[in-house]
Amino acid sequence: MINKYPLWKNISVVLMLLIAALYALPNLYGDDHAVEVTGVRGAKVSTAVLAKVQAQLAQRSIAVKSIILQNDTLLVRLQDHEQQLAAKAAIKQALNTQYIVALNFAPTTPAWLSDIGASAMRLGLDLRGGIHFLMEVDMREVVAKATTQIATDIRAGLRGEKIRYAGLVNLKEGVLVRFNNADAFAAGQRYIQKNLPQYTMQTQGELNLKVTLSEAQRRQIREDAVSQNITILRNRVNELGVAEPIVQRQGAERIVVQLPGVQDSARAKQILGATATLEFRMVDIDKVQRGSLRQKYGDKTDIFDVRRGGKTALKREVILSGEHITNAQVAFDEYNQPQVSIDLDAEGGSMMAAATKDAIGQLMAALFTEYKPTGEIDDQGRVKLVKAQDVISQATIQARLGRSFRITGLDYEEAQNLALLLRAGALKAPIQIVEERTIGPSMGQQNIEYGMQAMLWGLAMVVLFMLVYYRQFGVVANIVLMLNLVMIVGLMSMIPGATLTMPGIAGMVLTVGMAVDGNVLIFERIREELRLGKRVQQSISEGYDNAFSTIADANITTFVTALILFTVGTGAVKGFAVTLMIGIVTSMFTVIVVSRALVNVFWGGKKLKSLSI
Secondary structure, three states: OOOOOOHHHHHHHHHHHHHHHHHHHHHHOOEEEEEEEEEOOOOOOOHHHHHHHHHHHHHOOOOEEEEEEEOOEEEEEEOOHHHHHHHHHHHHHHOOOOEEEEEEEEEOOOHHHHHOOOOOOEEOHHHHOEEEEEEEEOHHHHHHHHHHHHHHHHHHHHHHOOOOEEEEEEOOOEEEEEEOOHHHHHHHHHHHHHHOOOEEEEEOOOOEEEEEEOHHHHHHHHHHHHHHHHHHHHHHHHHHOEOOOEEEEEOOOEEEEEEEOOOOHHHHHHHHOOOOEEEEEEEOHHHHHHOOOOOOOOOOEEEEEEOOOOEEEEEOOOOEEHHHEEEEEEEEOOOOOEEEEEEEOHHHHHHHHHHHOOOOOOEEEEEEEEEEEEEEEOOOOOEEEEEEEEEEEEEEOOOOOOOEEEEOOOOHHHHHHHHHHHHHOOOOOOEEEEEEEEEOHHHHHHHHHHHHHHHHHHHHHHHHHHHHHHHHHHHHHHHHHHHHHHHHHHHHHHOOOOEEOHHHHHHHHHHHHHHHHHHHHHHHHHHHHHHOOOOHHHHHHHHHHHHHHHHHHHHHHHHHHHHHHHHHOOOHHHHHHHHHHHHHHHHHHHHHHHHHHHHHHHHOOOOOOOOOO
16 A cells, blocks of 8 residues: 555654653753762772761751762762862862762763663763863974984994994984994994884994984874873873863874863863873982082983972982882871872882892982973974973882882872872873863853754744645654654764764754755655646655655765764864764654654545645
């Protein structure tokens, strides 16, 4: 029978619409402002912690909706954002650094919806509020470190092979190796070519070799620097206790960090932008005792400032650096002074044990290195960074050290920041913040309201037009339009990682127009068939069949465009592209399948002389 779907097809359409509606339902319930407390590195959130938090909140007269301890996580629901900030400050004061206290939004979705995995859409920074950073990796420092490594590799290799050379001259892009005679030159050339193939060699005169990084290695170094910095920034964001952060690459040398719910930009900049490393070296006691704390040519020691005042001399040999640190926690020593307790990996423990075996009674120093902006701009428009180094601790080695030891001599805030940076790891290359935006929760709520108003006004105008122009078929088009929006929201809620942003709302508004455009094409084709004198049922059937190719072509080309935007775009562009692609898929389904099903139910298989179209 013409214009009739089989029963199984109708049931399938209804089932798909019900599933979409079910997963879109949590978005009607909204969220509570909440504070989430979780343990760090095995620390348990117990009933004792719950009691301490309750007592602290009661003491501050902070009203809470509920406090729930579940799966080693304490969730405190509050009335509004101001109460949320006050509660976070109070809880952080009550607990030690073994716990992460994070601002969060707790959904009010009923348990039966949560049990089937239904949850509300994630909102982007522009809708929820928070801080946006655009960071740029300083590749000059990365390449400079790699260039310095060339000299180290060549020097160690030539000495190991007992190949005599006259000297090494550091160049901007590599190293110039000078040899004494032709035999040494040939032997050195063979060694570098065989054992150090990652470097490029060029002959400079008869007895000199210029060794530089290959172009492929330069590209790999830059890729590794950005990738490692992204990983470390994610670790630091986790230590800050931010719920649902976004850390992603943008372009060749930039990283986007979005921290929803965070309002303290100074603290975030201090932690995320710190390019901190730690080295352990022995103090040159003889030079310190002589008082000759001046850098001289040929010295095997370096002179550094001590953070507490004065200067000291450290041997150049590095005992251990920060990459071997697996954990760092703030504690208090026997004199109730803050200290940083450090744990090393197996290799680091062995290196520390070997270095301190015969050094009992000697001084070991912790050298802190960071890169700070100077405020000056270079030729490329970037802020120049200066390398700042100072000794934060000097302690006498009392016994052979192993995988655990401590750093003293810091105030509490310094110890807390140092422990956080050491746990998260040192950045591979310095980074600088080139763009910063702070969006308050009220601004985010305003964005939501404006976006919803734009969509509702557009929807109202489209609905009115369809009713007036297409009459009863306009009612079908409007029902399909509403179902399309429900399916978009349902799919956005079901897809892991999908985030709704302001450009995403714009994408939803655009799909409303596209869905209507599909219905207009179908209805106009039906009108055209009726004008040709064809029967009603035949006109409906041919109208849908003939319009299908046009609708498919238009939507497929738009989908390909959205896919390209998603592939090459970043940030807001990706948010728009995701929503647009989902909207195209749902609009094609609702316009071609759901609309046909409704028309079949109302008009299919009936003897009709005219249509209200």
